[in-house]
Amino acid sequence: MHKIILIFLFIYISQSISFSNENNYFLMLKYKKVNVRYGPSFDYPVKFIYKKTFLPVKVIDKKENFRRIIDHKKNSGWIHITQLKKVNSLIVLEDKIVFKKNSKFSKPIVKLEKGRLVLVTKCISDWCKIKTNDYSGWLQVNNVWGEIR
Numbered sequence: 457m458h459k460i461i462l463i464f465l466f467i468y469i470s471q472s473i474s475f476s477n478e479n480n481y482f483l484m485l486k487y488k489k490v491n492v493r494y495g496p497s498f499d500y501p502v503k504f505i506y507k508k509t510f511l512p513v514k515v516i517d518k519k520e521n522f523r524r525i526i527d528h529k530k531n532s533g534w535i536h537i538t539q540l541k542k543v544n545s546l547i548v549l550e551d552k553i554v555f556k557k558n559s560k561f562s563k564p565i566v567k568l569e570k571g572r573l574v575l576v577t578k579c580i581s582d583w584c585k586i587k588t589n590d591y592s593g594w595l596q597v598n599n600v601w602g603e604i605r
Contacts, residue, residue, distance in 0.1 A: 480514055480515060480516050481514070481515050481603070482512050482513065482514055482515070482543040482602050482603045483512070483513060483515055483523070483525075483540040483541060483542065483543050484510050484511060484512045484513065484540065484541060484542075484543045484544070484545050484602075485506055485508065485509060485510060485511045485513065485539065485540065486509070486538075486539055486540060486541045487509060487539060488507060488508070488509050489505060489506070489507055490505065490506040490535060490539045491505055491535070491536075491539075492504050492505065492506065492525070492531075492533035492534065492535055493522075493533055493534045493535070494533065494534070495534055496519040496520065496522035496524070496534045497522065497534075498536075500534065503533045504531065504533065508573070510544075510545040510573060510575060511527065511545070511547075511573065512527075512528075512543050512545050512546060512547060512601060512602035513525040513526065513527050513535075513540070514526050514527075515540075516532070519534075521536055521537045521538075522534045522535065522536055522537065523535055523536075523537055523540060525540075527601075528547050528549070528571075528601035543602055543603065543604070544575060544576050544577075544604065545573060545574065545575050545576060545602060546573075546574050546576060546584070546586070546595075546597065546600040546601065546602040546604075547571060547572065547573055547574075547600060547601040547602060548568050548569070548570060548571065548572045548574065548595075548599075548600055549570060549571075549599045549600055549601055550570050550599050551567060551568065551569055551570055552567070552568045552595060552596070552599075553565075553566075553567055553568075554566045554567075554568060554586065554588075554591060554593035554594065554595050555593055555594045555595075556593055556594070557594055558580055558581075558583035558585075558594040559594075560596070562594070565591055565593040566591045566593070568588065568595070572588060573588070574586040574587065574588045574595065575587045575588065576604050577592075579597070579604050582596060582597055582598060583595065583596055583597065584597050584604060
């Protein structure tokens with residue numbers, strides 16, 4: 457009897473954990489200055505301020521018009537939904553090469569260092585056409601922070 461209860465408990469916990477991970481999604485910052493608060497209301501004090509447009513953040517919770525986010529450096533807090541928009545950016549989590557075409561055998565254009573923010577114009581399989589400063593090319597999108605929908 458105890459084994460059956462433990463099996464049902466295990467199934468319930470594993471489903472709730474996988475369900476909560478499915479609710480996480482990425483958005484990006486809409487403005488150059490975005491306040492991150494301690495709680496989901498304007499009544500809560502500002503915890504810190506982002507000063508980077510297009511920074512991708514993962515939404516891990518929501519309450520009314522606020523979203524609890526976490527960034528690639530594990531900073532977290534609450535942001536009003538008007539400060540966020542659909543994601544089309546990535547952060548490179550390791551040094552990567554940008555290629556002229558979507559192939560490792562293509563001509564290399566530039567080396568991106570870890571932590572670099574790139575804007576995505578389109579994706580094919582595990583390659584995305586990106587733009588950063590003066591460079592545009594194809595990047596293999598493994599080991600990056602963000603997702604393209």
